[in-house]
Amino acid sequence: MKKLYDICAPAKLNLFLHITGRRSDGYHLMQSVFMLIDWCDTLHFELRTDGQISREDLATTLPADDLVVCAARALKASSSSPLGAHIGIEKRIPAQAGMGGGSSDAASTLLALNRLWNLGYSLKRLSHIGLQLGADVPFFLAGHNAWVEGIGEKITPVTLPTGLFLVVKPAQGLQTSQIFSDPDLKRDSETAIISGFAADAFGFGRNDLQGVARRLCPGVTQALEWLASRGLSGRMTGSGSAVFAQMLQPIDLEQAPDAFQVRLCNNLEVHPLVGWASSDSLSVASI
Numbered sequence: 001m002k003k004l005y006d007i008c009a010p011a012k013l014n015l016f017l018h019i020t021g022r023r024s025d026g027y028h029l030m031q032s033v034f035m036l037i038d039w040c041d042t043l044h045f046e047l048r049t050d051g052q053i054s055r056e057d058l059a060t061t062l063p064a065d066d067l068v069v070c071a072a073r074a075l076k077a078s079s080s081s082p083l084g085a086h087i088g089i090e091k092r093i094p095a096q097a098g099m100g101g102g103s104s105d106a107a108s109t110l111l112a113l114n115r116l117w118n119l120g121y122s123l124k125r126l127s128h129i130g131l132q133l134g135a136d137v138p139f140f141l142a143g144h145n146a147w148v149e150g151i152g153e154k155i156t157p158v159t160l161p162t163g164l165f166l167v168v169k170p171a172q173g174l175q176t177s178q179i180f181s182d183p184d185l186k187r188d189s190e191t192a193i194i195s196g197f198a199a200d201a202f203g204f205g206r207n208d209l210q211g212v213a214r215r216l217c218p219g220v221t222q223a224l225e226w227l228a229s230r231g232l233s234g235r236m237t238g239s240g241s242a243v244f245a246q247m248l249q250p251i252d253l254e255q256a257p258d259a260f261q262v263r264l265c266n267n268l269e270v271h272p273l274v275g276w277a278s279s280d281s282l283s284v285a286s287i
Contacts, residue, residue, distance in 0.1 A: 003047040005116060008040040008272045009108040011099040011265075012139070013165065013237045013244050016197070016205030018189035027151045028180055031192050033201075034100075034136070035145050035160060036268035039167065041093050041105055043068070045112045048084035051076075060091040067133055071106040072113055074129050081117045094261055096173025098238025100136045107140030111276040123279040127153075143274035145267070147194055158194070160201055163267050166251075168227065168234070169242040170219025171259040176239040182212045202246045206235070213240040223260060 012034045021029040048054070053072045055062075062068075068087055076084070087109070093101030110126045113119075123141055130137030135152030144157035179185065186208045197204045213236055214221045220236055223243045227234035230252075232245035247264065256262040 003116060005045045005112050007043050007045070007108055007112055009043055009093075009101075009104040009140075010036045010268060010271060011039040011093045011101055011104060012036055012136070013167070013265075013267075014098065014207065015202060016235075017207045017209060017238065018192060018205060019185065019187045019208045020189050020191055022187050023151075028187065029150060030148070030152070031189075032148045033146070033158065033160075033197060033204075034139050034148050036271060037165065037167070037265040038268055039093055039099070039263055039265050040272075041101060041108075042090040043105060043108055043112065044088035044090075045109075045116055046086045046088075047116055048086055049082075050084055051082050052084040054084075054086045056086065056088040058088050058090045060095075062089065062091060067102040067106040068109050071109040071130070071133055071137075074133065075110055075113050075117075075119075075121075075126075078129055079117065079119050079121070081119065083117045085113055085116060094169045094173070094242065096175065096240075097169050097242035098174070098236065098240045099167075099169075099242055100140065100238065103134040103136035104140045106130065106133045107137050108273060110137075110141065111273045114277055121277060123277045126277055140271065141277070142279075143271035145269075147197070156194070159269075160267060163202060164247040165244050165265050165267065166227070166232065166247050166253075167237075167242055167244045167263050167265050168223040168256070169261040170217070170223045172217045172219040172241055174213055174217050174220075174240045178216060179209050179212050179239050182216075184215075185209065185212050203233075207237070209239050210236040217241050219259075222257070226257065226260070 015033040017032040127138040147156040
């Protein structure tokens with residue numbers, strides 16, 4: 001009987017994102033709260049005994065060396081496992097949206113192959129591999145909504161209120177590197193504390209990348225203005241170009257511009273794969 005898994009890789013929203021400094025190596029220091037939502041990719045994993053890593057795109061065509069393949073190769077190199085995998089990807093999370101789709105796929109790949117290959121790696125060991133793939137990968141591996149600091153490696157799990165969010169992705173995407181290299185980017189936000197965030201979890205702070213993003217990508221402004229026209233206070237997630245707003249009452253979504261991807265999303269309490277790798281007990285802050 002074939003050994004296989006069908007798993008979800010959820011997106012995230014940044015409830016706020018402050019840039020507090022920049023290291024000598026060029027990496028930016030940040031503070032944010034990452035929140036999991038039920039906009040998901042689906043990944044299919046089938047064991048191969050010949051040691052090969054193969055991939056099949058079941059929806060959107062992906063680059064040859066996307067993060068799923070890179071994650072599989074990195075885990076294989078770390079473990080020297082003789083096994084391989086065939087991976088099918090149903091890509092639904094939009095790219096260049098600031099929703100962490102690629103990082104989420106990479107994290108789910110590490111968790112799935114850790115189990116498929118019977119490696120027994122801990123979350124700490126997987127996170128060390130994941131951080132080499134992308135700053136957001138450790139968050140998705142940890143499996144909880146989180147207060148995130150540093151370059152993404154300092155993760156404090158938090159419990160958030162239940163909420164419904166309208167997420168809007170304009171046709172244009174944004175390159176993260178383009179925003180972070182912009183001379184006009186604000187890099188000196190004051191350090192925040194969790195208790196300050198807790199007083200207004202869904203309204204706290206701002207996204208320091210949003211001003212630069214609006215200049216580089218008119219679609220961000222158009223999406224924010226469309227939300228405002230419906231009485232919603234929107235904010236960009238991550239490095240964009242997707243924006244979101246909390247939904248407190250129903251609105252008409254039929255009049256959204258055709259170029260927009262618009263979806264109502266619930267936040268998730270935990271990642272669908274939480275517990276797939278062993279971890280030390282985590283202290284979770286309630287918000």
